[in-house]
Amino acid sequence: MQCSWKAVLLLALASIAIQYTAIRTFTAKSFHSCPIPNPVNCSLSQDADAADRLCDESPTFAYNLSRKTHILILATTRSGSSFVGQLFNQHFDVFYLFEPLYHVQYTLIPKLTQSKSTTDRRVMLGASRDLLRSLYDCDLYFLENYIKPQPVNHTTDRLFRRGASKALCSPPVCESLGAVDLHLEEGDCVKKCGTLNLTLATESCREHGHVAIKTVRVPEVSDLRALVEDPRLNLKVIQLVRDPRGILASRSETFRDTYRLWRIWDGTGRKPYNLDVTQLTTVCEDFWNSVSTGLTRPPWLKGKYMLVRYEDLARNPMKKTEEIYDFLGIPMDSNVERWIQNNTRGDRSSSKHKYGTVRNSAATAEKWRFRLSYEIVAFTQRACQPVLAQLGYRAAASEEELKNLSVSLVEDRDFLPFS
Structure with missing residues (x-):
């Protein structure tokens, strides 16, 4: 098959653009470069000019001079990740972003569904890692490559779930707020703050x-190895997992069209012949692969990885949150404590919003036991048996045991951080 010279030229230009993006990411200015193996040569206590000369004249190795802690919540949809995100969003000294990789997914793979093919899932990883690296460097302009329509003069009203980030709904990013607006609902933030100025957000x-x-758009912790080992970052990964039976029940209720066949099975007792079981098995495979990597404790994850079960967090949110902050080496402030107290004892009406975080956390973790038929639960237990055992989730032996909340289906396990 012959290609026109125009097609060849376009391919060459595309290749150059991709290489430029990669080079640009790895040469970000805000991370300082210093000689190895003695990074103290660039100590802030030294004369700045002398330090710069020394760094310019020596072999260089970039590292994170500011020592910011870069936190990644690695999760899947309907696993409690919005709740965990709020544990950081409420902290006065944490800049929190909600799902920025949404824009990568819907720019590169617009029709991607919950049952992603392996090829589609991997297409995103290179672009996702580059974007994450830039965002941890507070280069929010890099997002403009993926926001559609593209921002004008670094302003946009299309950032996904902007209102879920407290920092993007507070001064200096949003100057129009008064004293009564300190605790804005997500929708009110967008209405009161107007378009997002990415320059102010960067500051x-x-x-x-x-x-x-x-x-929820990175399948496994091994996909993050390049970022974990990047000396310019101080990346720590919180991997959040949840009982796959609970995830399936929550997705079936939240994404009603996508999971329509599961609901038909649940309602009629007849399994549709064209049921897409990968909507379940993909979750279990990703959990198995990722958790297996974390639990084998490879050297590159030392001090960088913590596994958290949603059920443990739901049953004892304050204690588990303290453990998370201890792992990160960040003091937990009173704003976080207050938010936990106010948002883990919600009544039934407070949990109606599908992405809401105000609810009775302990009851929410068990609700799936009354939502799914025992036939679907038994199918899930067979399909996901290895990961259920790995994470300490017990199989329900009968419908009676499934509905009996005095019988715990979560084993007591201590998944200690790898430190």
Whole structure:
């Protein structure tokens, strides 16, 4: 098959653009470069000019001079990740972003569904890692490559779930708020703050001591190895897992069209012949692969990885949150404590919003036991048996046991951080 010279030229230009993006990411200015193996040569206590000369004249190795802690919440949809994100969003010194990789997914793979193919899932990883690296460096302009329509003069009203980030709904990013607006609902933030100025957002990020990002769009912790080992970052991964039976029940209720066949099975007792079981098995495979990597404790994850079960957090949110902050080496402030107290004892009406975080956390973790038929539960237990055992989730032996909340289906396990 012959190609026209125009097609060849376009391919060459595309290749150059991709290489430029990669080079640009790895040469970000805000991370200082210093000689190895003695990074103290660039100590802030030294004369700045002398330090710069020394760094310019020696072999260089980039590292994170500011020592910000970069936090990644690695999760899947309907696993409690919005709740965990708020544990960082409420901290006064944490700049939190809610699902920025959404824009990568819907720019590169617009029709991607919950049952992603392996090829589609991997297409995103290179672009996602580059974007994460830039965001941890507080380079929010890099997002403009993926926001559609593209921002004008670094302003946009299309950032996904902007209102879920407290920093993006507070001064200096949002100057129109008064004293009564300190606790804005997500929708009110967008209405009162107007378009998002990415320059102000970048400045706000740099003023915070730490950066936290939540994503459900990276399949496994091994996909993050390049970032974990990047000396310019101080990346720590919180992997959040949940009982796959609970995830399936929550997705079936939240994404009613996508999971329509599961609901038909649940309602009629007849399994549809064209049921897409990968909507379940993909979750279990990703959990198995990722958790297996974390639990084998490879050297590159030392001090960088913590596994958290949603059920443990739901049953004892204050204690588990303290453990998370201890792992990160960040003091937990009173704003976080107050938010936990106010948002883990919600009544039934407070949990109606599908992405809401105000609810009775302990009851929410068990609700799936009354939502799914025992036939679907038994199918899930067979399909996901290895990961259920790995994470300490017990199989329900009968419908009676499933509905009996005095019988716990969560084993007592201590998944200690790898430190």
